[in-house]
Amino acid sequence: MKHIVTGVFQTYDEARHAxxxxxxxxxxxSDIDLPARTEGVLAGIERLVGSFFxxxxxxxxxxxxQTGMPPPSGESVR
Numbered sequence: 645m646k647h648i649v650t651g652v653f654q655t656y657d658e659a660r661h662a663x664x665x666x667x668x669x670x671x672x673x674s675d676i677d678l679p680a681r682t683e684g685v686l687a688g689i690e691r692l693v694g695s696f697f698x699x700x701x702x703x704x705x706x707x708x709x710q711t712g713m714p715p716p717s718g719e720s721v722r
Contacts, residue, residue, distance in 0.1 A: 650692065656680055 653659040
């Protein structure tokens, strides 16, 4: 079973320190996501929740499906 743990840090350096600690304890780098975004809180939550349901990794399409916003012309929501 895969578990998701989210951490919130005051600075990027603190987040990098936590990432280094996880790597030292045997976590794979591919299992650690360290986003540094300036988006609003709601957009961050939408991205996080969308990632739970995105089979293709395209969170934008999943978020569009959840919000009812149509995808760009010529694209379909998966």
